[in-house]
Amino acid sequence: MKSISIDIETFSSVNLQKSGVYRYAESEDFEILLFGYSVDGGEVQVVDLARGEKIPQEIISALTDDSVIKWAFNTQFERICLSKWIGLPTGTYLSPKSWHCTMIWAATLGLPLSLEGVGAVLGLEKQKLSEGKNLIKYFCIPCSPTKTNGGRTRNLPHHDIEKWEMFISYNKRDVESEMAIQNKLSKFPVSKTEWQNYHLDQIINDRGINLDMDFVKQAISCDEKFKIENMEKAKEITGLENPNSPAQLKDWLLEQGMETDSLSKAVVSELLVNADGEIHEALSIRQQLAKSSVKKYTAMENAVCSDSRARGLIQFYGANRTGRYSGRLIQVQNLPQNHLRDLKQARDLVKLGNFIALDLLYDSIPNVLSELIRTAFIPKSGCRFIVADFSAIEARVIAWLAGEQWRMDVFANGGDIYCASASQMFNVPVEKNGINGHLRQKGKQAELACIAHDSLVLTDKGLVPIQDITIKHKLWDGEDWVKHDGVICRGEKEVLTYEGLTATKDHLVWVEGKSRPIQFGEAATSKAHLIQTGNGRRAIWLGENNKCTEEMECKDESLLCPNTMHRLSQYTVAKFKQLKIWKIKRLPEMLSTKEYTFVATEKTYCRKAALRESKGKELPFIWGKGYKIQFSLSSQCRNMDIGKCRKCTPRFRDGQDRQQWKLRRGQYSFCSKKYKSSQQKNISNPRFQTRKLALCKKCCYKDDIQWHDKRRNYKRSRNGSYRTEKELETNPSKVRVYDILNAGKNHRFTVSNVLVHNCGYGGSVGALKAMGAIQMGLTEEELQPLVNAWRKSNPNIVRLWWDVDKAVKSSIKERTITTSQGINFIYQSGILFIRLPSGRRLAYVKPLIGENRFGGESVTYEGVGGTKKWERIESYGPKFVENIVQAISRDILAEAMLRLASHGFEIVMHVHDEVVLEVPVAKSSIEEVCRIMSETPTWAKGLILNADGYECEFYRKD
Structure with a gap:
């Protein structure tokens, strides 16, 4: 016997999704119901343990024989459950060294992390049976006692023989599907090194971490x-x-x-x-x-298990495009x-x-x-935590990969990369708090990844604080739910609040009337309206029940005006909001939810005009205090300057509708039921043109205005603007700030009800704005020269972006192997492989050359997208470089953990580029740990690594 493929069906009263397999298998009522297996690819056998059948002794022996390779889809589940079944105590499990996981194999090729998903993508002849979920719900979890079922809390085989026979078939099919996946993937085996990384991951998960x-x-x-x-x-x-x-x-x-x-x-x-x-x-x-x-x-x-340790917190190859680890259960990758x-x-x-x-x-x-x-999280008795992480790992990797020697020299000499960057960009010496010290900020800005704010992000799970966002959450980018690559904390920075958004003033936001994002500070000072979810007039989400606009408008149709005001843009309806302390005093009150609305027209004796029935779905844009609005009083248009109320000219006569008050104060002058004109001589009867309508209310009750109307004035109104740019800029506050990496193909997400840019690779002016350029004292005029200076001082990195772009496209077009900076791009069997210096390969399924939204060439491939569905995903050179850099950084961490383990260190947890070790008191030191971590891999000659660390009696961020 060389190998055995296994799939089991189990029962436990513990919730598997909430508690994980380690706690699940600890339950007193845990039981293996069915044991399906195949020896060396032979016919699948199913042992009906629930009805008294026995597993053959040679199969039981094979479970503990490391010379026999055990295969399963998500082997962790089978291995831990079988450990419990053969009687091993909590904390002791079958060795993972001889267990290979088909799920991990699939993940290395960019495939989904589910048996059903992989089977569908590969087009297996024998796919997972769709009836399985109902059968699992019936036999594998407790049932609610009812009169019909006699008050029982569990369904046994004899309660439904037909279902049980189907369950046996389901178990058999799972083994067959798993074996079919092995056959399909046999051309692309997982390397020995990667199986070693996987086995260490399983050891770390088995060990767990102690909880107080x-x-x-x-x-x-x-x-x-x-x-x-x-x-x-x-x-x-x-x-x-x-x-x-x-x-x-x-x-x-x-x-x-x-x-x-x-x-x-x-x-x-x-x-x-x-x-x-x-x-x-x-x-x-x-x-x-x-x-x-x-x-x-x-x-x-x-x-937590019975020994106070939490296990199964890390998912190997959780991010299957880079191979990075992800969190499970407690989500240690995303702790506050x-x-x-x-x-x-x-x-x-x-x-x-x-x-x-x-x-x-x-x-x-x-x-x-x-x-x-x-x-x-605390160490076990007699131990302390040693926490160590890599310093600027991705910045070091990209400099090494691109051959940017001056940057590598800075890292090698322990220099300040911000000063060095500024010095390189401006060709002058720069010292922190010394000569040309003011330029360090510009160098720092050019080096930083991104910043953002600490606020609520719209996800498919509801509104979630940005610091609590995990890669499980899908974000709303204005058009679709999209995936992302996680949250980055950028420390404390000054922020301002405008239209409900709290962010650094440099952050990119979308505003009405602009096709491209602008700086948040610019939006605030110019009184521009922030767009809630994008420019595309696509369905947006609002309210607490995630109802889209089309659904909401059916109910709120009577509140909507289908006609537009002159010069006022139309956007999809978002939400109505009342600001208690401020009322619109230049226009009739809008959209009262308590009274009907009427069209304001100039009619003799203030007669009402019927409002035609609306079929539209859009709400005209309503401007705030101080804006000019043009009303057409005949066939022509004329400005009504609300800063200076002008008398009507004789041409328009001097009748009842003459403006006697400034619209900024006092009562409403248009058809207000509370105001009667005292003068009526020369009566005329001009009307507003059809597409220039205003609304007025029946009587003063409550003000309902659009959510984005926030105490500001149209900047063209000389007298209406009561807040200056300086006033906005002198009232910032300092808070912890965050950003989100790579939120979908549009690189944006919704936070505090508005659409903002995220951070990513590429280094454009827009990226600098999102990275904090203006917040750090740079002016708008300096940004493009700064981008040019950075690119000029980092020519090899810039060249790398587009060399990779060219290599990827050439490999796809010519179905051949191309090379750039020691990275191989290989097209094989409908997959684009990127071979890293470590030897590991990134996989992009069914790549194609297409056209992007700007009319240029782009690369697309199939993968699990933002909707968690298999779909086509767009990419380009800098994005591929980002994946490559992150993947190499992951390989460095994985190899460092192997070295630490070989030195006898017990890793209990790792978070991003940080490892947490449980070390006996008075044994080893921070210096030893950092020295081991900083060793350069043999495949990365010339890469300068550095690690820093600290000791603690409980886990914390230093």
Whole structure:
């Protein structure tokens, strides 16, 4: 016997998705129901363990024989479950060394991480049976007791013999499908080194990491106590039976004079700006109760095993285009940062259950609990953590790969890359806080990746704080749900808030009337309206139930005006919002939800004019305070300057509709039911033209205006602009900022209800803006010269981008092998392979040369896209370079972990480019760990690596 292919079906009362396989198999009622197997590719056999059949002894022996290769799709599940079945104690599992995973094999070729998905893409003759989900639900998880089923909590084979026979067939088919995948992929075997990396990953997952469960339980208790107390407080303030109910709270807010159509996190944050008194307190409580990051404590409680260790937290090859690792269960790849100076004190208070002191000492208990999440990970008794990570690993890799020697020299000499970059760009010496020190900022800007803000991102799971975004979340880019490559924290930077968005003023945003994004600061100072989800007039998402515009407009049709105002752009309806402290005093009040709207026309004795029935789906753009609006009083148009109210000329006569008040103050002059004109002599009856309509309300009740109308004036109005650019720029605040890598093909996502750019590769002016150029003191005029200077000083990196682009296209067109900078591009059997210096290959399935949205050539390939569906994905040179750099960085980390393991270090966790080691007290040192990590791989001659680290008694960010 050389190999055996295995698939099992199991039962456990523990939720597999929430708790993972390690905790799942620990359950007292855990049981293997069916054991399907094939020896050396022979006929598939199924052992019906649930009905008393026995697994042959030679098969049981093979499970512990490392000379026999065991195959399965997601072998971790079979290996851990069988470890429990043969009686191994918690923490001891079958050695992973002789287990090979078909799922990982598929991932190395860019295929989906599901048996069903791989089978569909490969077009297998024997694919996974679709009935499987229902059968698993019936036999593999507890059932609810009912009168019909006699009150039982579990379905056994004899409860439905027909289903059970189908289940046996399902189990057999899974083994057949797994074997068919092996045959299909046999031309592209996984390297021995990569199997070694996989086996080390399994050892790390088996080892797990210790959790301070006393602290975790107290944190959960503190959170629950906080929620109960605040719910009672909210009931006292509002008098509501359930103040956590959005419907009830919205009604209460309306009674207090604040109307809102949503109580999402983003909207609540906006409402809090202008709220005070009990309204502010009620909204603050709701905001605190909605804190989601503390749910990680519950995830810990769900995943922890009986020995207080959490296992299965890392997914090998989770990002299958680069091979990088990803998180599972607790999501250690995306833990909140800690910034509390007295971190240990706060932790001790929580662990002791001293919630009163915690409440007295800290402003926000949820925020404290969030920052303490990392500290729940502790070393076992007699050990401490040594945490080490690579320094600027991707910057070093791209410099080495491109042969940018001056950058490598800086790293080799331990120099300041920002000063060196500025010196290279401007041909003068630059020293930090010394000669030409002011240029360091420009060098720094050219080197940084990107920045962003700490706010709520629209995902397929709802609104999520940017720091809590994981690669599992799909982001809304204005057109579709897209994937991304994770969140980057950029430290503390100055931000400003405008139209509900809080961001650095350099960040790129989309505004109405512009086809390309502009700087956030420019948008704010020019009073431009931020676009919620894009320019394309595609369906947007709004409200708490993710209803698209088309659905909402059916209900709100009576509130919409199909006609346009002169010079005012039309955009898809987003949401209506009332600002309590400010009213539009130059136009009739808009879109009252309590009263009907009418067309304002100049008719004798102020008669009403019928509004034609609307079939449109778009709301005309409504400008804010101080904007000029043109009304046509006859066949011609004329400006109505609201800064200086001019008298009507004799040509337009001097009748009842003469403007007697400035529109900036006072009552409404158009058809207001509360105003009667006292003068009526020369009566004329001109009308507004059909496409120049205004709305007025029946009586003054509440103001409903568009969500983006935020106390600003049209910049062409000389007298209407009451806030200057300088005033905006002198009121920033400093907060932690983040950005998201590569959000879909359009490189954008929705945050705080508006569309913003993300960070990525390429180095254009737009990238510099998104990276913080203006925020760091650079002017708009300096950006293009700065880009040119950076590119001029880094010619090899720029050349690398487009050499790779050319090599990829040549390989696809000519079906051949091309080479650039030591990277091989190979077209084989309908797959583009990029062979890295380590020997590992990145795979792009069915590549084609197509045309991009700008009319140029682009490369597309098939893969799992932003919708988690198999689809065609677009790429280009700089993006391929990004994948290559990240993949090489991953290989460096993987090899460093192999070296650490060979030196006897026990890795309990790794996050991005950081490793966490559990080391006995007084054994080894930070210096030894960093030295081992900094060793250059044999395949990366000339690459300068460096690692830094620290020791800690509980996990934290140094």
